[in-house]
Amino acid sequence: MNRDNNNYDKLIQIISPEATILKSWTLQGGITAKSEVLQLNTVKNESKKVIVRQFDQKNVDKYVKKIIKEYKLLSILKNEDIPISKPLYYTTNLKLFEYPVIDLEYIEGPTDFEHIDRKNYIRKMVNCLAKIHTTNLDKYDISFLEEIKDGEVNEVNKKHYENEKNNNAMNRKVLLHGDYWSGNIIWNDNEISGIMLI
Numbered sequence: 001m002n003r004d005n006n007n008y009d010k011l012i013q014i015i016s017p018e019a020t021i022l023k024s025w026t027l028q029g030g031i032t033a034k035s036e037v038l039q040l041n042t043v044k045n046e047s048k049k050v051i052v053r054q055f056d057q058k059n060v061d062k063y064v065k066k067i068i069k070e071y072k073l074l075s076i077l078k079n080e081d082i083p084i085s086k087p088l089y090y091t092t093n094l095k096l097f098e099y100p101v102i103d104l105e106y107i108e109g110p111t112d113f114e115h116i117d118r119k120n121y122i123r124k125m126v127n128c129l130a131k132i133h134t135t136n137l138d139k140y141d142i143s144f145l146e147e148i149k150d151g152e153v154n155e156v157n158k159k160h161y162e163n164e165k166n167n168n169a170m171n172r173k174v175l176l177h178g179d180y181w182s183g184n185i186i187w188n189d190n191e192i193s194g195i196m197l198i
Contacts, residue, residue: 015089018043049106054099064092067100080135107194109186133174
């Protein structure tokens with residue numbers, strides 16, 4: 001998807017009919033996808049922000065699968081009250097847009113924790129990660145997610161994995177956040193308001 005207003009307007013009419021775009025800006029970071037924030041004025045004259053993530057077209061088939069998986073996973077996590085961006089819409093129809101596209105709710109807040117109590121910060125991070133790991137997946141179809149098998153654990157997780165291998169908890173499937181660190185945690189009023197891209 002190009003950054004011209006015609007494409008953006010077409011997209012916004014799908015997720016928020018009759019809204020108008022006030023401005024847009026690019027979010028820093030991201031290797032496989034480019035993310036932009038659109039600030040909208042809704043039909044009720046309310047301000048709303050959404051994230052548009054557009055994937056590289058060099059390997060369209062790969063990213064079509066990735067975007068569908070991401071939408072399904074974020075929907076499950078949002079339903080379980082995990083603080084992530086609510087998925088609003090996705091399309092892999094390249095006749096509609098040039099790239100696979102997913103739209104997400106924009107979460108306000110910084111990732112900087114310089115002025116936050118460190119002990120409290122770490123405790124809340126641990127509690128949030130535990131909530132992800134203990135999410136009950138039995139009621140969901142998670143066949144679209146890859147399962148980590150023996151020999152596929154990287155060095156960072158290997159020690160923990162080996163320690164837990166004989167634990168009864170290993171008999172059930174749990175979610176793993178592959179990039180859980182301070183730079184991916186959004187804070188608002190000393191509380192975790194969002195976790196970036198699980």
